[in-house]
Amino acid sequence: MTRGGGKRPTIYDVAREAGVATSTVSRALARPERVNAATREHVLRVAERLGYHTNQLARALPSGRTRTVALFVADITNPHFFGIIRGAEQQTRAAGCTLIVGDTEESPELEARNIERLSGSVDGFVIAASRMSDADIRKLGAEHRLTLISRQVDGVPSAIVDHADGTGQIMEHLASLGHRSVVYLAGPRRSWLATQRWKVISHSARELGMAATRLGPFPPAVRGGAAAADAALARGTTAAIAHNDLLAIGMLRRFADRGVGVPGDVSVVGYDDIFGADFCSPPLTTLAGHFAEAGRRAVDLLLGARGEAPRGRGAAQVVLPSHLVVRESTGPVRAGAKRPEKNL
Amino acid sequence: MTRGGGKRPTIYDVAREAGVATSTVSRALARPERVNAATREHVLRVAERLGYHTNQLARALPSGRTRTVALFVADITNPHFFGIIRGAEQQTRAAGCTLIVGDTEESPELEARNIERLSGSVDGFVIAASRMSDADIRKLGAEHRLTLISRQVDGVPSAIVDHADGTGQIMEHLASLGHRSVVYLAGPRRSWLATQRWKVISHSARELGMAATRLGPFPPAVRGGAAAADAALARGTTAAIAHNDLLAIGMLRRFADRGVGVPGDVSVVGYDDIFGADFCSPPLTTLAGHFAEAGRRAVDLLLGARGEAPRGRGAAQVVLPSHLVVRESTGPVRAGAKRPEKNL
DNA sequence: AAACGCATGGCAAGCGGTTGCCAAAAGTTG
DNA sequence: CAACTTTTGGCAACCGCTTGCCATGCGTTT
CATH class of the missing domain: 1.10.260.40 (lambda repressor-like DNA-binding domains)
Structure with a gap:
């Protein structure tokens, strides 16, 4: 032996x-x-x-094909990315390749530096929730094999869940419950999702005859919830849409602390249906999507795209369906109560 | 240019x-x-x-040093591992290396196969919550640079949080609340942690004059909670220690469904203090530890151990402190109620 | 002034595979 | 049986970087 x-x-x-x-x-x-x-x-x-x-190294040297894919996520501690990571990992493995996972900590600089560093050691990059500018992404997409998740940029392949349509579902849900005003607690300034969501929210609000306000940005984490909840309260709205479930859960907690009833006084909606969204209190109404599938598709796009596959204009943009999971954090607007004016 | x-x-x-x-x-x-x-x-x-x-590849070829570390976790969707992953990622990056993350899906075979596959492409392996036998691990440890997390094997470096001591804390906490019997809902049969914990539980039970029963194994996931809760109920205990928070949260839900009061009828304790443990209902009493630190230390051990560092007998075994976070899922045993005999 | 030491930089042999090109061998065909 | 095609397997040149060894040239020592 x-x-x-x-x-x-x-x-x-x-x-x-x-x-x-x-x-x-x-x-x-x-x-x-x-x-x-x-x-x-x-x-x-x-x-x-x-x-x-x-010896994989020796094999990769002449060809340059390392059979390795790098995945960068904006925040590795956000449960939202678990599904994405797992999906990407499965698909990568299925293709006989290896996945490298990196945390970019919400920093576009770190994204760029990571790519720089791994360039040459991997066959391609998948970036989930990139914080880079469209221009930078397009440039990177021209130099490297690159696929996006939860982000669309012209000419770069991507996989997203349909949160535009989903946001419409949220708005209709809220309208059907009698809400006349809604507040959007926005995520990071560089978040493409935040921009897109606000567009749909303000547009549907107009269509549905509702008032819509955008507040923030707030850090898309539980700790951002307190400020977000307070800001929403100050606006005297009956419905709040949080940038993601983490923020929503943080808001729920703050509302509980301040004695504000959910959904009695204010309804709360989140995005992603993360682990915990079903057992926080009250359980969170949130927009769900199959993110593991997004992870898989993104890797597919990356690996499948053997050069000839559409890159540049006409790059594949996969859109996965989303659906609203209605739980107990949203309810009909209370008949009597005008607006919650409670304080600590 | x-x-x-x-x-x-x-x-x-x-x-x-x-x-x-x-x-x-x-x-x-x-x-x-x-x-x-x-x-x-x-x-x-x-x-x-x-x-x-x-070109990192070309650089690695002659030396064999790839400046890459592989981390395998038993279940990448378990929030418990987030901290570990992040810690390992940070430390790896700090050392100028790259981290590869793999999911072994609770399978010892997959662990072995992954190692096999990456052998030669990485400088070493970190395995969190390995399901392999001591003998296999020792063998692997002799062939490759290897560090363990949440597992101790003679002659192989490791980093764990002190769950033996922590389990003692749990037992004393329960005893101080007047509990005279406790049930341990065990994790996977191959889980080293499960074995260790049961040892401490049965031993302290004897010391504290309590009755202890081990049930299971149960899948260490939320879905395992229903069976675990039912089994605990059938035993008529007043206190249940779940193998981890996932299982505990699943039990909490089952208890709620069955109308069993927590902690009124039965107290529940978990391990890991994962994301969600503080906002499930009731918030979970659980054993917390600094797992990100464990991830960091494990990588340190791996990378620092430049050959001369102790491997084989005398290998470094880092033990990090743990502490009990008491929340609302544990309480004094109810004076009147003998045992909860409720049914669905 | 001869002998010597040291700082500096070049040569070339790997590291372990892959692959284009060619030659030998085997099989076909008329 | 000769001419030709198809397999099959070997040679050797990379892929890009590292490094042991050696040569050069300069400053030092006696």
Whole structure:
């Protein structure tokens, strides 16, 4: 088994032991049709006996194909990304490749630096919720194989869940409950999602005859909830749409602390249907989407796109359906109560 | 900038452009002391101008050092591992290396296969909550650079949070509330933690004069909670210790469905203090530990251990402190009620 | 002034595969 | 049986960087 004295056996060892040339070994391993069945069989047996394993590095050097994909997420501690990570990991593995995961901590600089650093060591990049500008992304997309999740940029392949349509669902849900005004607690300034969502919210509000206000930006995390809740309260709205579930959960907590009833005094809606959205109190009404699928599709796009696949204009933009999960954080606007004017 | 026609510039390009040998370029980049300051300055400037970036693959080939670390977690969708992943990622990056994350889906086979596959492409492995046998781990530890998280095996470096001591804290907490019996809802059969915890539970129970029962195994996930809760109920205990917070949260839900009061009828304790443990209802009493730190230390151990560092017997075993976070899922045993005999 | 030491930089041999090209061998065809 | 096609397998040149060893040239020592 460990013949050769400690070092891992190479194709040279296998070739010598099998009495053939290294090229034959290489081909026996990778190009079955280029070598006689009997020879191949023999080489394989010897390789097996020696405990030979291909050195991926050496294999990648000449071709430049590392069979590795990098995934960057804006915040690795946000449960929202779990689904994405898992989906991407599965698909990468299914394609016989390896996934590298990086946390960009909401920083466009860190995104760029990470890409820089890994450039040459991976076959492509998947960025979830990129904070970079369209221009920077387009530039990067021209230089590297790149796919986006939860972000659309012309000419760059992407996979998103349909949160525009989803936001419409949210608005109709709220309208149907009798709400006449809504507040959007926005996420980071550089968040593309935040911009898109606000567009749809303000537009549907007009259509539905509701008043809509945008507040923020707030950090898209539980800790951002207190300020967001207070701001919403100050606006005297009956319905609040939080940038994501983390923020929504933080708001729920603040409302509870301040004695504001949810959904009695104010209804709260989030995005993503993350772990915990179903057991916080009250359970959160939120827009759900199949993010693991988005992760899978993004990797597909990246790996499938063998050069000829549409990049540049006409790049594939996958849009996955979304659906509103109505739980207990939204309810009919209370008949009597005008607006919650409670204080701490 | 893009001279050289599309391809990434190599040290050959830099050498030619700077009028020196490639070895000089290489040294100017990596061994400042081996080259004249002026020469170095010049080479660096040319490299900069050409937009040169080291090809990590080529660099790794001769040395075998890939500056990459692989981390495997038992279940990437379990929030518990977020902290570990983030900690490991930070530390890896701080060391100028790259982290690869893999999900082993609670399968020892998948662990082994993953290691097999990445062997040669990474400098070492960190396995969190390994499901492999001690013997297999020891064997792997002898062949590869390996560090464990939440698992101790003789001769293999590891970082764990002190859940033995922590389990003692839990038991004393329950005893102080008047509980005379406790049930442990065990995790996977191959979970080392499960074994350890049960040891401490049964031992302290004896010391404290309590009755202790072990039930399970249950899948360490929310979905495992229903069966676990039912089993605990059937035992008629007043206190339940769940293998982890996921399971505990699942139990909480089941108890609520069945009209069993928590902590009125039964107290529930979990492990890990995951995201959500503070806002489920009731908020969960759980054993907290600094898992991000464990992730960091594990990577430290792996990377710091430059061969000479203790491996084999005497391998470093870092133990981080743990502390009980008492929330509302535990309370004094109810005076009147003997045992909750409620049904659906 | 001869002998010596040291700083500096070049040469070239790997690291472990892949692959284009060619030659030998085997199989076909007339 | 000769001429020709198709397999099959070997040679050797990369891929881009590192590094041991050696040569050069300069400053130092005696």
